[in-house]
Each structure stands twice: as C-alpha cells, then as structure tokens.
Amino acid sequence: xxxxxxxxxxxxxxxxxxxxxxxxxxxxxxxxxxxxxxxxxxxxxxxxxxxxxxxxxxxxxxxxxxxxxxxxxxxxxxxxxxxxxxxxxxxxxxxxxxxxxxxxxxxxxxxxxxxxxxxxxxxxxxxxxxxxxxxxxxxxxxxxxxx
Amino acid sequence: xxxxxxxxxxxxxxxxxxxxxxxxxxxxxxxxxxxxxxxxxxxxxxxxxxxxxxxxxxxxxxxxxxxxxxxxxxxxxxxxxxxxxxxxxxxxxxxxxxxxxxxxxxxxxxxxxxxxxxxxxxxxxxxxxxxxxxxxxxxxxxxxxxx
DNA sequence: GGATTTCTTGACACTAGGTATCACTAAGCT
DNA sequence: AGCTTAGTGATACCTAGTGTCAAGAAATCC
Numbered sequence: 001x002x003x004x005x006x007x008x009x010x011x012x013x014x015x016x017x018x019x020x021x022x023x024x025x026x027x028x029x030x031x032x033x034x035x036x037x038x039x040x041x042x043x044x045x046x047x048x049x050x051x052x053x054x055x056x057x058x059x060x061x062x063x064x065x066x067x068x069x070x071x072x073x074x075x076x077x078x079x080x081x082x083x084x085x086x087x088x089x090x091x092x093x094x095x096x097x098x099x100x101x102x103x104x105x106x107x108x109x110x111x112x113x114x115x116x117x118x119x120x121x122x123x124x125x126x127x128x129x130x131x132x133x134x135x136x137x138x139x140x141x142x143x144x145x146x147x
Numbered sequence: 148x149x150x151x152x153x154x155x156x157x158x159x160x161x162x163x164x165x166x167x168x169x170x171x172x173x174x175x176x177x178x179x180x181x182x183x184x185x186x187x188x189x190x191x192x193x194x195x196x197x198x199x200x201x202x203x204x205x206x207x208x209x210x211x212x213x214x215x216x217x218x219x220x221x222x223x224x225x226x227x228x229x230x231x232x233x234x235x236x237x238x239x240x241x242x243x244x245x246x247x248x249x250x251x252x253x254x255x256x257x258x259x260x261x262x263x264x265x266x267x268x269x270x271x272x273x274x275x276x277x278x279x280x281x282x283x284x285x286x287x288x289x290x291x292x293x294x
Numbered sequence: 295g296g297a298t299t300t301c302t303t304g305a306c307a308c309t310a311g312g313t314a315t316c317a318c319t320a321a322g323c324t
Numbered sequence: 325a326g327c328t329t330a331g332t333g334a335t336a337c338c339t340a341g342t343g344t345c346a347a348g349a350a351a352t353c354c
Contacts, residue, residue, distance in 0.1 A: 127284050135277075
C-alpha cells in the first residue's frame with residue numbers, strides 16, 4: 001500500500017546491495033533509506049535524525065550513515081563552514097561543487113588533478129596517496145537571481 | 148632572562164602584527180604564541196591546551212586560535228581522519244601535503260588549479276569562489292624508512 | 295511453522311571539539 | 325595613578341559522534 005518503489009529506485013537498489021552483502025534489512029534501515037531518499041539533496045546527521053523521528057534511535061542513525069558511507073552508497077560533503085553533510089554517491093572518487101548561496105551540491109565532472117598533484121608533490125619528495133577537494137561557488141540559478 | 152627572540156622571530160613578528168592591529172598583548176596571548184612556536188609543526192587545540200597548562204583557560208586558547216587564524220597567522224590543516232590542526236601560515240592561499248605515515252605537513256608549492264576548476268565548474272553553471280584541497284601521501288623520509 | 299543463532303537496536307553514558315555568558319582583571323592611554 | 329574597554333577564566337552548554345550492553349528481531353535451520 002505504501003509508495004513502494006515509485007519515488008525510490010535508489011532505495012530499492014540500496015536494499016538489494018545491502019542484502020547481497022549480508023546486512024539484515026531491518027525496519028530502522030529501511031526507514032532510514034526512505035528518509036534519505038526524501039531528503040532534498042544532501043543532509044546532516046541531525047537533519048536525518050529529525051526526519052525519521054523517534055522511530056529510529058540516534059545511535060542507529062549514525063551507525064547506518066557510517067555503514068552506508070563505507071559501502072559507497074553515501075558520500076561525505078564538507079560544507080564551507082566545516083560541517084559534514086552526506087548525499088547519495090554515484091560512483092567512486094569525485095569532487096563536489098557546493099553553492100555557497102543556496103547550498104546546492106553538484107558532482108564535479110571530469111576533474112583529473114591526480115597527475116598534476118603527483119608532479120607537484122614530487123618536488124617535496126611526497127608520493128601522493130589521495131586528496132580531498134571541495135569547490136565552493138555560486139550556481140547558475142543563484143547568479144541569475146542575484147543579477 | 149628568558150629566551151627572548153632567540154627561538155622565535157615569528158613570535159615577535161606576530162606580536163608586532165597583533166599590536167599594530169589594535170589587539171592587546173596580554174599575558175595569555177604571549178604565552179600562547181610562545182607555546183605555538185615551540186610546537187613541532189602543526190598542533191591540535193587540545194595539544195596546545197596541554198602545552199600551555201593551566202596558565203591559560205580553555206576558552207582563551209580557542210579564542211586565540213580563531214583570532215590568529217582569521218588574521219592569517221595560522222592556517223587550518225584538515226588531517227586525514229577529519230580532525231583539524233593548525234600551523235603557522237606563510238602566505239595567503241595554499242594547500243598542504245600531509246604525510247599519512249608520520250603526520251608531517253608541507254606546503255604544496257605552485258598549485259594552480261583555479262583555472263581548471265573554473266572551466267570544469269562552468270559546465271555545471273557554477274562560478275567558483277574558492278576551494279579546499281588537502282593532499283595525502285607519504286613523505287620522502289617515510290618512504291625511505293619503509294623501503 | 296517454530297526454535298535457534300547472530301546481527302542489530304535503543305537507551306544511556308560518555309568523549310571531543312567548540313561556543314555563550316558574565317563577573318572580574320588588566321592593557322594601554324592620558 | 326586612574327580610567328576605559330578589551331580580554332580573561334570559570335562554567336555551563338552545545339553539536340557531533342562513539343562505546344556498552346541487555347533486549348529484540350532477521351535470517352537460517354530443522
């Protein structure tokens with residue numbers, strides 16, 4: 001009777017993925033996946049806690065976020081003020097464009113700075129393992145609105 | 148009688164800078180600058196609190212770190228585990244190379260990704276304001292030691 | 295279908311990192 | 325030396341997140 005998979009193909013896919021990996025599909029996990037799917041784009045743990053309400057304990061929300069992040073179903077976004085938010089993760093390594101005006105987040109497509117970084121780091125004798133990059137700016141809508 | 152400016156030209160410069168900007172040179176601020184200068188390279192607020200001991204209150208340590216960061220005398224380093232550390236800041240915008248093995252931090256010289264970012268972001272309609280980049284890897288010493 | 299096993303949960307206490315309040319202190323000016 | 329105001333420290337508080345553990349519920353086995 002509920003909205004099944006009408007609004008949430010990602011929820012279904014995530015449940016499949018977790019089930020296949022040996023995780024139990026518990027009521028709190030299902031509710032959290034639904035709540036995440038209903039979030040605007042990215043969310044903080046606190047927002048998710050309020051979204052699911054008292055039906056799911058606080059610790060479980062954090063545990064589930066961590067688990068989903070480790071399984072690459074979610075990715076972290078570091079907002080400009082330093083707080084951590086989460087959003088559905090498409091693929092592997094990628095970066096984010098964060099609009100400082102409306103908060104919207106887009107994936108940054110086509111970034112390939114690894115080779116540049118490796119070259120620059122070599123000047124200091126470093127071998128690069130990884131990097132963390134977030135880009136802040138203003139999205140097309142906000143620029144149009146403010147112009 | 149104390150070690151005056153023998154070990155700490157940066158301390159002296161920082162005191163000048165603060166004084167010129169209208170900040171009072173209080174005992175806690177002097178002690179904190181000395182303690183920071185005696186830190187290995189980068190430090191967490193907690194390490195600094197312990198370094199100065201009970202002579203300076205916890206709130207004052209955080210306030211002073213924030214003030215020095217706003218004045219660009221310190222810069223933030225986001226370590227791989229997400230914790231924030233601080234170190235003397237040389238110039239304006241720059242990035243860090245963090246050794247994941249020994250924790251050492253170097254400034255990344257010559258990074259100029261702004262134009263690349265601006266071009267990539269434009270594909271999503273974003274105008275880039277700024278970015279945050281930290282690079283993780285292993286320094287020459289650690290690689291030599293582990294080889 | 296029912297018992298079993300093991301994963302998961304929720305409540306709670308706790309930690310780390312940082313901020314707000316506010317009476318009191320002391321820097322710097324004159 | 326006295327005044328004014330910035331700065332301090334104690335304390336309480338806050339956010340974000342983790343560790344513990346008894347109780348509950350998936351999935352499996354029979």
